[in-house]
Amino acid sequence: MNTIAAAPVAVIPAQNLMILLLQLGLLLGLATVLGRLSVRFGLPALLGELSAGILIGPSLLANVAPDFSAWVLPTDPARFHMIDAVGQLGVLLLVGLTGMHLDLGFIRRQGRSAAWISGAGLVVPLALGVGIGFLAPSEMIAEGVDHTVFALFMGVALCVSAIPVIAKVLMEMRLLHRDIGQLILSSAVIDDVVGWFLLSVVSALATAGARTGQAALTAIALLVGLVAVSILLGRRVVARVLRLADRGGSTTTIAAVVVMILLSAAATQSMGFEAILGAFVCGALVGSSPDLKVARLAPLQTLVAAVLAPIFFATAGLRMDLTELAKPPVLVAGIVVLTVAIAAKFAGAYLGARIARRTRWEALALGAGLNSRGVIEVIIAMVGLRLGVLTTASYTVIVLVAVVTSMMAPPLLRYAAARIAPTEDEVVREEFFDTLQGTDGTDSTDKPLVTTAKEA
Numbered sequence: 001m002n003t004i005a006a007a008p009v010a011v012i013p014a015q016n017l018m019i020l021l022l023q024l025g026l027l028l029g030l031a032t033v034l035g036r037l038s039v040r041f042g043l044p045a046l047l048g049e050l051s052a053g054i055l056i057g058p059s060l061l062a063n064v065a066p067d068f069s070a071w072v073l074p075t076d077p078a079r080f081h082m083i084d085a086v087g088q089l090g091v092l093l094l095v096g097l098t099g100m101h102l103d104l105g106f107i108r109r110q111g112r113s114a115a116w117i118s119g120a121g122l123v124v125p126l127a128l129g130v131g132i133g134f135l136a137p138s139e140m141i142a143e144g145v146d147h148t149v150f151a152l153f154m155g156v157a158l159c160v161s162a163i164p165v166i167a168k169v170l171m172e173m174r175l176l177h178r179d180i181g182q183l184i185l186s187s188a189v190i191d192d193v194v195g196w197f198l199l200s201v202v203s204a205l206a207t208a209g210a211r212t213g214q215a216a217l218t219a220i221a222l223l224v225g226l227v228a229v230s231i232l233l234g235r236r237v238v239a240r241v242l243r244l245a246d247r248g249g250s251t252t253t254i255a256a257v258v259v260m261i262l263l264s265a266a267a268t269q270s271m272g273f274e275a276i277l278g279a280f281v282c283g284a285l286v287g288s289s290p291d292l293k294v295a296r297l298a299p300l301q302t303l304v305a306a307v308l309a310p311i312f313f314a315t316a317g318l319r320m321d322l323t324e325l326a327k328p329p330v331l332v333a334g335i336v337v338l339t340v341a342i343a344a345k346f347a348g349a350y351l352g353a354r355i356a357r358r359t360r361w362e363a364l365a366l367g368a369g370l371n372s373r374g375v376i377e378v379i380i381a382m383v384g385l386r387l388g389v390l391t392t393a394s395y396t397v398i399v400l401v402a403v404v405t406s407m408m409a410p411p412l413l414r415y416a417a418a419r420i421a422p423t424e425d426e427v428v429r430e431e432f433f434d435t436l437q438g439t440d441g442t443d444s445t446d447k448p449l450v451t452t453a454k455e456a
Contacts, residue, residue: 031310053317087315090308096261099283113356118190120352125344129158137329140394160195161188162374184369200273242291250296324393334397368412377402
């Protein structure tokens, strides 16, 4: 009987493995140090983690020591993709954990106000972002990309808000127990959910390269089907898996959750959408399941927050090239995009708040809080770069918007919130908040920050 020997599986060459380990260690170490330094100065950790990649990327090290930069960070795509894969794992788990903190009951309790604020806060920057996309210079648009797809992508990039950043800012400023803090958080949740679905539609258009509405209609139909299957079948599957995993303790539960997130991400990727959509939907199903014991996921939260997420943001910084801003068209476009991004989100949230009969100081606080793009916009920019929609110049501009808006949010929010009189209900909530919040600003129960925000 003849047998056919299988070809041996290729292994990573020793030199490539050594460089990969060096890259990961260097990026994580620098991202951790700069992230902690940013927090010490009252800035988002995201800023320091991005800066780690900027310092050793094409913005600085490649210009100061090109030979050393080429050795530490090879430009060969096959070798660069190895470190990118680690970052992609980190972002999928980060998005999945974010989805776990989605609380539809919390949104329903805010009712009409959250709907108006999030609606206007989405539509205004989305429309203006699309307009900017159509007027963008050629340096901002990748070669061969349909201009309409690029414009739609810019609209989505400018309309989102970042739940993780907003929740952390609200907790650090002791505003989570306030009505305005809960309204900001619930509006941000709606922004994020709609933003992920819009990103999926635009990504499907970019992948299909379609210039007609057929691809958009197909993508929307698939999204509706995905939501229906998730609600009707997904909840039961997740609940069953969590019940079985519960018998094996914390380790088995973490493994089960990670497996479900990765398989869901693979499913949406195979449908022509982004993998992060599947991770987010799976996270939402896991978080809404009564069979989930949140405390068991604390080690996963720590691993993602302390290791995988910083590596992802550092790799995001590697792709930034601040020297692109030396080009006059790119610099002008960057200033315009940043100005419109800030003004549009402020105007949309302010308009929605006033329609919902909120005071002008509440409207200002909402505009300040929702303006923080942070983590979510960086992820969207990475998606655009990977899909070939963005150039290095437009990617750099979008990430800068995420950084600047995240830095602006705390002082403006503090200024506006100080002028909003507290209510009796807020005093009661503050007592509950104090039982969860440690004196150093960390959660005394070791739960994830956004989980605490949701429960509060």
